[in-house]
Amino acid sequence: MEITKREEKTEGEETASVKDLRSLSREELRRLITELSEKGYRGDQMYTWMHGHYREDIDEMGNIPKVLKKKLSDNNYGILPVKKELVRVSETDGTRKYLFRLYDGNMIESVFMKYEHGNSVCVSSQVGCRMGCRFCASTIEGLVRNLTAGEMLGQIYGIIRDTGEKISNTVIMGSGEPLDNYDNAIRFIRLLTDEDGLNISQRNVTLSTCGIVPMIKRLKEEDLKITLAVSLHAPNDDIRKEIMPIANKYPMNSIMEACRDYYDANKRRLTFEYSLIRDVNDSEEDALELASLLKGMNAHVNLIPVNPVEERDYRQSEHSRIHAFQNKLEKNHINVTIRRDLGRDIDGACGQLRRRYLRNSE
Numbered sequence: 001m002e003i004t005k006r007e008e009k010t011e012g013e014e015t016a017s018v019k020d021l022r023s024l025s026r027e028e029l030r031r032l033i034t035e036l037s038e039k040g041y042r043g044d045q046m047y048t049w050m051h052g053h054y055r056e057d058i059d060e061m062g063n064i065p066k067v068l069k070k071k072l073s074d075n076n077y078g079i080l081p082v083k084k085e086l087v088r089v090s091e092t093d094g095t096r097k098y099l100f101r102l103y104d105g106n107m108i109e110s111v112f113m114k115y116e117h118g119n120s121v122c123v124s125s126q127v128g129c130r131m132g133c134r135f136c137a138s139t140i141e142g143l144v145r146n147l148t149a150g151e152m153l154g155q156i157y158g159i160i161r162d163t164g165e166k167i168s169n170t171v172i173m174g175s176g177e178p179l180d181n182y183d184n185a186i187r188f189i190r191l192l193t194d195e196d197g198l199n200i201s202q203r204n205v206t207l208s209t210c211g212i213v214p215m216i217k218r219l220k221e222e223d224l225k226i227t228l229a230v231s232l233h234a235p236n237d238d239i240r241k242e243i244m245p246i247a248n249k250y251p252m253n254s255i256m257e258a259c260r261d262y263y264d265a266n267k268r269r270l271t272f273e274y275s276l277i278r279d280v281n282d283s284e285e286d287a288l289e290l291a292s293l294l295k296g297m298n299a300h301v302n303l304i305p306v307n308p309v310e311e312r313d314y315r316q317s318e319h320s321r322i323h324a325f326q327n328k329l330e331k332n333h334i335n336v337t338i339r340r341d342l343g344r345d346i347d348g349a350c351g352q353l354r355r356r357y358l359r360n361s362e
């Protein structure tokens with residue numbers, strides 16, 4: 001599909017008129033092809049082109065008959081493309097930050113990171129976000145639109161095509177709140193972990209949420225062995241409300257209860273993300289309060305020195321304070337690590353590369 005529109009679309013504008021084939025399961029694809037009076041195995045062939053060879057142009061699918069291609073296009077089926085617009089490579093750690101262009105001209109960010117245990121991609125689940133977290137650049141202009149499952153996969157496939165590297169881990173932690181785009185996020189996870197696709201182990205998939213309690217409860221019922229990461233960023237409701245508007249809707253005790261239930265159902269250790277912001281949530285008292293909140297849970301705290309965002313006034317905590325916070329948690333038997341500060345030199349914080357790029361192309 002040719003992209004002609006270069007500016008971004010805004011919320012409420014027309015969504016794709018093309019129905020995204022890459023978002024369909026193998027069975028759904030077979031069914032669709034049969035309904036178009038073609039042989040079902042053509043669906044398997046197309047599935048392999050998309051999810052085994054990472055192709056997003058139907059014309060490149062050599063063994064698919066022209067007549068089927070025409071029927072698909074006559075019925076408005078296609079593959080929503082995710083095209084590489086820009087890549088920035090960190091000189092310090094090799095992290096690659098991608099800006100991808102979607103069919104409607106919208107831009108999204110994804111990040112490729114190398115770890116000892118394998119390569120990981122951080123994908124976006126929405127264009128923009130409506131959650132309003134104060135330390136986040138992705139939410140400054142609100143939600144533009146949800147991504148389809150195929151557009152989420154397209155970010156990973158685009159990175160594989162670009163790097164030739166194998167991907168073993170995925171975190172849904174880029175722009176957007178995945179549980180605010182629930183059906184597409186679940187569909188994405190099922191396709192990502194499908195044995196005929198990338199076949200990533202569910203255990204190597206992490207979904208990060210700011211804490212939409214009813215959706216955490218729904219996720220529990222999906223029988224997925226993924227890791228749930230909750231962006232907590234505060235030890236109590238008062239501080240959390242200051243930095244995360246969602247805290248006005250779902251208090252801390254309801255989040256903790258939903259997390260405990262999730263653990264009871266899935267037996268997957270929980271992750272709590274905690275961005276340390278200077279003089280906001282980084283005191284030793286905050287660490288103590290956090291420790292008592294998480295006491296007895298099978299949980300891991302990921303401390304993130306907050307990435308400065310130009311438009312916001314939050315600053316990163318000093319190193320001594322970050323380590324004092326970590327020590328306090330450890331002394332109280334909380335499992336904790338400080339996230340490696342990957343890609344700082346390439347606008348590492350979520351949403352920053354996109355914002356800068358759009359500003360510069362104005």
Ligand code: SF4
Pocket residue numbers: 129130131132133136137138139174175176177209210231350
């Ligand atoms: S941190 Fe996540 S949930 Fe919060 S505004 Fe940013 S993208 Fe949305």
